[in-house]
Amino acid sequence: MKILIVEDEPSLNRSMVEYLSSQDHLCETVMTYHDALDKLEVYQYDCIVLDITLPDGNGIDLLQYLRKENKLDGVIIISARDQLDDKLTGLRLGADDYLTKPFHLAELSVRISAIVRRKNVLGNNQLQFEEILIDTDSGNVVVNGAPLVLTRTEYKFLVYLIINKNRVLSKNAIAEYLWGDNMDMADNYDFLYAHIKNLRKKLLSAGAADYIHSIYGMGYKFSLR
Amino acid sequence: MKLFTKYNRLTLIATISVFIIGSCTFYFVLKYILINEMDESLYNEKQEITSFYSSHHTLPDIINTNEQKTTYNVAIAAIPLKVYNTDVHYLRSDEWSRKMEFGIPSGGQTIKVTISKPLEETEDLLQIIIIVTICMIGLILLTGFLINRAVINRLWRPFHNTISKIRGYKVEEMQEITLEPTSIDEFNLLNRNIDEMIKRVQKDFQTLREFTSYAAHEMQTPLAVIRTRLDMIIQDEQLLKNNASQFADIENSVRKLSRLYQSLLLLTKLENHQFVLNEDVPITDLIRKKAEEYKELALAKGIKINVNVETLTITSHTYLADIIIGNLLSNAIRYNIPNGEIDITLYGDTLTISNTSELAEIKQENLFKRFYRHADVKEDGNGLGLAIVKRICDAAGCSISYHYADAKHFFTIVFSSI
Numbered sequence: 001m002k003i004l005i006v007e008d009e010p011s012l013n014r015s016m017v018e019y020l021s022s023q024d025h026l027c028e029t030v031m032t033y034h035d036a037l038d039k040l041e042v043y044q045y046d047c048i049v050l051d052i053t054l055p056d057g058n059g060i061d062l063l064q065y066l067r068k069e070n071k072l073d074g075v076i077i078i079s080a081r082d083q084l085d086d087k088l089t090g091l092r093l094g095a096d097d098y099l100t101k102p103f104h105l106a107e108l109s110v111r112i113s114a115i116v117r118r119k120n121v122l123g124n125n126q127l128q129f130e131e132i133l134i135d136t137d138s139g140n141v142v143v144n145g146a147p148l149v150l151t152r153t154e155y156k157f158l159v160y161l162i163i164n165k166n167r168v169l170s171k172n173a174i175a176e177y178l179w180g181d182n183m184d185m186a187d188n189y190d191f192l193y194a195h196i197k198n199l200r201k202k203l204l205s206a207g208a209a210d211y212i213h214s215i216y217g218m219g220y221k222f223s224l225r
Numbered sequence: 226m227k228l229f230t231k232y233n234r235l236t237l238i239a240t241i242s243v244f245i246i247g248s249c250t251f252y253f254v255l256k257y258i259l260i261n262e263m264d265e266s267l268y269n270e271k272q273e274i275t276s277f278y279s280s281h282h283t284l285p286d287i288i289n290t291n292e293q294k295t296t297y298n299v300a301i302a303a304i305p306l307k308v309y310n311t312d313v314h315y316l317r318s319d320e321w322s323r324k325m326e327f328g329i330p331s332g333g334q335t336i337k338v339t340i341s342k343p344l345e346e347t348e349d350l351l352q353i354i355i356i357v358t359i360c361m362i363g364l365i366l367l368t369g370f371l372i373n374r375a376v377i378n379r380l381w382r383p384f385h386n387t388i389s390k391i392r393g394y395k396v397e398e399m400q401e402i403t404l405e406p407t408s409i410d411e412f413n414l415l416n417r418n419i420d421e422m423i424k425r426v427q428k429d430f431q432t433l434r435e436f437t438s439y440a441a442h443e444m445q446t447p448l449a450v451i452r453t454r455l456d457m458i459i460q461d462e463q464l465l466k467n468n469a470s471q472f473a474d475i476e477n478s479v480r481k482l483s484r485l486y487q488s489l490l491l492l493t494k495l496e497n498h499q500f501v502l503n504e505d506v507p508i509t510d511l512i513r514k515k516a517e518e519y520k521e522l523a524l525a526k527g528i529k530i531n532v533n534v535e536t537l538t539i540t541s542h543t544y545l546a547d548i549i550i551g552n553l554l555s556n557a558i559r560y561n562i563p564n565g566e567i568d569i570t571l572y573g574d575t576l577t578i579s580n581t582s583e584l585a586e587i588k589q590e591n592l593f594k595r596f597y598r599h600a601d602v603k604e605d606g607n608g609l610g611l612a613i614v615k616r617i618c619d620a621a622g623c624s625i626s627y628h629y630a631d632a633k634h635f636f637t638i639v640f641s642s643i
Contacts, residue, residue, distance in 0.1 A: 009450060011454065012446065012450045015450070015456070019456065022460075078449075080442055080490075100487075101446060101448065102448035102451070102453070102479065105453050170455075170459060171473075173456065180518075190526070191522050191524075191525030216462075217470070217473070
């Protein structure tokens with residue numbers, strides 16, 4: 001998958017490249033409006049990660065350029081909370097998704113993956129990890145050929161884990177992804193433990209191996225190990 | 226004491242003293258002139274008698290009247306010329322008089338002549354002057370009183386107008402104040418300075434506001450860097466193994482900071498009136514949706530959410546309405562007791578969210594204070610949740626109130642009936 005990252009803050013840019021590259025994405029990166037425009041004129045990307053504030057221009061203009069030229073690149077905007085009135089404005093302007101700073105890389109990855117799956121005209125809407133198969137179109141989960149019934153949160157969680165497989169995911173990042181930023185339940189992760197316990201139980205009883213590993217009280221990792 | 230009363234008192238005292246001093250001077254000057262005139266007429270008499278004597282060698286006949294008395298006496302010694310005031314008996318009565326004495330040498334002896342004229346006129350003058358003075362003082366007092374009643378209130382009207390306008394002024398609403406020009410320089414000066422002061426205050430306030438907004442805005446990129454860097458660093462499991470709790474602490478702090486900056490931005494935007502409240506918000510659906518969203522979290526604590534809502538659509542802003550319900554509900558869960566209860570009711574345009582809680586009653590004065598946290602709070606929010614709810618309610622023109630009963634906290638919002 002080919003991704004263009006347009007972000008002027010070097011270390012943020014580097015973090016995104018490192019994380020996304022490790023997930024077998026092909027990342028190109030630019031730091032300015034004009035470099036981005038040069039790239040967009042020539043190449044096509046599966047997804048563009050677009051910061052709105054750039055030193056020499058506005059990310060929104062790039063977005064409008066893309067839509068005017070009928071380019072189909074998926075776009076995810078990353079911005080401060082106050083730059084767009086709300087999520088809707090960003091989407092109305094033609095973005096596929098919208099993420100406010102500061103975000104977790106795992107969440108960015110899930111959102112990019114969702115955009116790419118949606119844009120994928122070939123219809124490859126399947127996520128697979130060993131014996132677990134998810135059809136993201138219908139939302140069906142199949143383990144060893146047998147359907148597995150999950151709650152909405154459990155499903156969302158499983159997709160998140162599979163996309164961010166082999167990565168250490170902090171409890172913080174997971175909770176924020178699952179319950180949004182309205183949900184500031186401070187240092188209480190009981191609700192998270194309950195969901196993990198349930199998901200693990202369901203997967204095990206469906207015959208899957210235990211892929212959810214607890215990592216030193218910090219978080220979890222979904223991997224073969 | 227009112228300025229005018231004070232001023233009036235001073236001018237009255239000054240006017241009356243000046244008047245009394247003036248009257249006294251006037252009296253003495255007049256008296257001097259009159260006596261001078263009388264002395265002159267006495268000299269004339271003397272002249273006449275002396276010249277009559279030198280031509281006729283005899284003294285003129287005396288015709289004494291009420292206005293004049295002349296006497297001749299024979300004296301042994303020489304009589305020096307003398308003029309003085311004394312009582313003199315005229316035909317009818319005694320009068321305070323001007324009296325002249327002089328001698329006419331006649332052979333070996335001297336004839337002493339005295340001429341007197343009454344000083345009645347000067348006394349009359351004194352009386353008149355006293356009466357006039359008293360009348361004038363009375364008149365001054367009366368005029369002062371009348372001016373006070375009739376004119377002063379009208380003269381001070383621009384001042385009171387200005388005061389009433391400043392009284393209602395709120396700097397955070399960036400109101401424009403128009404102070405009308407008046408015909409009085411002092412009030413114009415006052416108005417002009419108030420005007421300038423308000424502009425200065427507004428500018429400072431704006432700067433402060435922008436500072437909060439910029440500061441919050443500038444926080445986000447460094448926060449994003451820290452968070453994403455941390456996401457990367459924890460992939461190093463060897464490092465994580467030895468430092469897990471440090472990383473967790475950093476993560477939590479980043480989350481708190483990020484919540485704080487988002488709240489501050491929202492507050493600044495609300496204060497700058499950057500939200501247009503013109504959307505139809507189906508508040509009933511919103512409440513149901515939110516309750517559903519929060520259900521899982523509530524259940525983790527064993528909390529039951531009872532929703533009992535009638536249908537209502539308000540004119541507001543979806544995002545803001547979402548925040549109101551979200552903040553109240555998340556407080557209701559966060560500060561609840563295990564296996565507690567939350568009741569959400571919406572009757573007519575009155576929404577009540579009540580919950581059991583580990584916290585005692587919140588003091589009204591602290592309720593919507595920014596950065597206030599209840600003393601018993603263990604799980605720390607940023608203390609901005611209720612302040613934001615209050616700001617939104619103010620902006621949307623709906624009222625929010627709080628009461629505590631039966632160990633439950635009640636928040637009641639009355640949506641303005643639009």
